[in-house]
Amino acid sequence: MSNPLVDMQKPDVIFCIGTNMTECHPVAATGLKKAVARGAKLIVADPRRIGLAEISHLYLPLRVGSDTALLLGMAHVIAREGLIDEEFIKNRTVGFDEFFEHLSPWTPEWAETITGVPAKDIKTAAMWYGSADKSAIYYTLGITEHICGVENVQSLCNLALMTGNIGREGTGINPMRGQNNIQGAGDSGALPNNYPGFQSVTEPANQAKFKREYDTEIDLEKGITKVTALELCGDRIHAMLIDGENTLLSDPDRKHCEHALRSLEHLVVIDIFLTETAQLADVVLPATAWGETDGVCTNTERRVQRLRAAVPPPGEAKPDWWIICQIAQRLGFNGFDFDSPKPIFNELCRVSPIYAGLDWERIDKGAKNGVNQWPVPHKAHPGTPRLHEGEFVNGRGIFSNVHYRDPAETIDDAFPMWLTTGRRLQSYHTHTQTGRAQGIEYLLSEETLEVNPADIEKWGLSDGEWCQMSSARGSITIKVKATNRSPRGTVFASFSFADVPVNLLTGSGYDAITHTAELKVCPVRLEPL
């Protein structure tokens, strides 16, 4: 997030797109609700009539996968109506003139033909977003889990740059991170293109630095992404070490994924349960869980916070860091003689400029000692709640002349309905944790397919009965639930329940740059059982 969570209460206009925040980030959503109660205008764009849509002032029910068209239409209106921030554009961006030219054909009327959202609502959204003093964008995987995820994000950046809604309180471009430490995993360098602290692996100065730090030669080119690695299993990739990911249920195209993992010569999984993925492993190493492990994590607003152990682990479970060190030591690797998480975190801080002012003690003391939101470039630095104030780290903001593209697969006679996937309030991801929490089943006992009542009738289904749902990749059976949350022509399911493996169906394509799967769009066919 460019802005801190406390800023959620401060915008005049809030534009939420592809984020089901009341279910996926409920506590953050309370900030939006307070802003609305205070008088902020809320625009919600989402194919489904989600909880946020219910409290919005303007709801844009766009067709799944049409976000770029909607955002181009809004940018067109902002440019046409002169709602641009000329001062900001002049001082802090490049490429606006070309972008202005680029926008001319993408009228809201054109956008209506792609998105299904009435042109007048697209205009209203653009007028609100462009006219307010402080407008903020919030998004989640509804923006990124598309073949055009990068274009979607660039489209949002275009809106913020042309209106100067970045680098100030109550503005910004704010992706909500989904996992407790997914930000920290990236910060720590678990990426094929970046060393710790987002230092590019192709930058010679960084290459020299890590050669020195790690006393070894490291490839000068980027590594491959997990998606590519899974595609190459059995071909070029023959061994994997997976820490705490239930790849088989969380990743798209389960059959492909299972085949990939099975074709490995050696699979080592570190986890707290014998997940579907761990069941395929040659070696399963039991890790300590949350509540049993000391460490550090980073939240969606780049706040680095301390995790503390409260209870001893079961049996002989060990912390992840200890397990990795033990394997590394057996292989004779240098630099793994750690006896606690503290020196590991301090090493991470030492090699990462964005963490340079942090250390274990500072994080342990908590918020009292500065806000600990990175970048924290030196010890005396208080932390950075708000990014891009005054200037962008990489120079000037660049406008992107994006084009709308259809999803990888579109509906046809064989697969005439759109399936979109996501999460539910009471369940977390593949349900390995929430599924083992007493009482959750009272609120969420099984997976259901949310279908508009008109579609139930159209396809001969019955509310509460099972149906067969098929895509180009496979079929599952799932119970039908009638609801107006789903628009006509689009159905929804989560991937929380192992007995309803929705990821057998998904996996039609990936974003070419980020390799994020198009989990939000999958043409399907529904048939009664």
Place this chain on the structure above:
Amino acid sequence: MAQKLTIDGKEVAFSEGETLLEVAERYHKEIPTLCYDTRLEPFGGCRLCIVELEGARNPVASCTTKAAPGMVVRTATAKIEAYRKTLVELVIGENREVDVHPLRGYASGELANLRDRYGMSSEGTRGTGPGRLTGAMSGTSKSDDNPFILRDYELCISCYRCVRVCAEQEGDHAITVMNRGFHTQIATEFDGLLKDSACTFCGQCIQTCPTGALADKKAMRASHTVAQGPVRRVPSAVETRDSEDLAKENALAPETTFDKTRTICPYCGVGCSVDILTQDEKIVGIHPAMDGPANLGALCVKGQFAYDFVQHPDRLKMPLVRGEDGELHETTWDDALDRAAEGFRKTAAAHGRHSIYGIASGRAPSEAAYLMQKFIRVGFGTNYIDNCSRA
């Protein structure tokens, strides 16, 4: 220039918009409250925070009175303290129980603390059933089969903190006040089950309730399990304990002690601060951290109630290796680590260093992710490392 007023004979500064209670608390005046929660709009319902204000005919509620220049305020005169004592007596006299189970909720001991502060004996003020003043609320515990929130309205004092936290903090407006006077009730719309209302089971009402009328069923059950014997899951009798059983459980409660450990919620990326509550090495509940920078006392149903996966019997307790028979078998750490390392060594020897890939977790601490990338980069000299953020 700062504005001034006088509190208990001392001139003090205040800022525009501050209430008398806020100013007094800054100067360490211990003004009692019951309906007050710093996160909520002032309500002025319990009247315990009354102070004498020169020029005002009656005492004023300090939580709702804005500070003004030149005010002369007395916070603890004998008369004010007598009023407060009577008010506390009235509240206590109505309630079935004052010494409630400490795991009922974060604030559930507030009423008992006030009783102690005003030196009331336990006799005549607690545990004697419906007391001297009996409203309709007494004797009406709401039967609600949900597994999380006990609705024990015999202990309700109509402070409306639950209603206000649901509306103002959570923004859900799931509960409201029904009827007036002695017939006041806290209810959902159409007076049904929480499950059938807008309630999301975030638990904020539990944590703000000052008497334990709304209570954490799950924590009380878990605590009971600990009290009953060894630290392990006892499925049958305990889990079927219904609301009535839990409501009666106060008698054995006050001695219960628990430890708190400050950490961060294990679920989404918001990073809410929580306190893990433990008894005898068992997690018995979660309190939201009122000063947590990302959540300021708020949690959701997952963070509040979905913690018991940690001590679930399904947890892996021993390393496993695949045997000749194709099945996974328990083994020692030495054996498993040797096998893990040997596999990587063999694969690298057979197929080269680019045949090995690492996937770090977005759920484990940063130290794990850092070492995962270091393992791949130092060990194999490649950038064949990723985390689980792409799907």
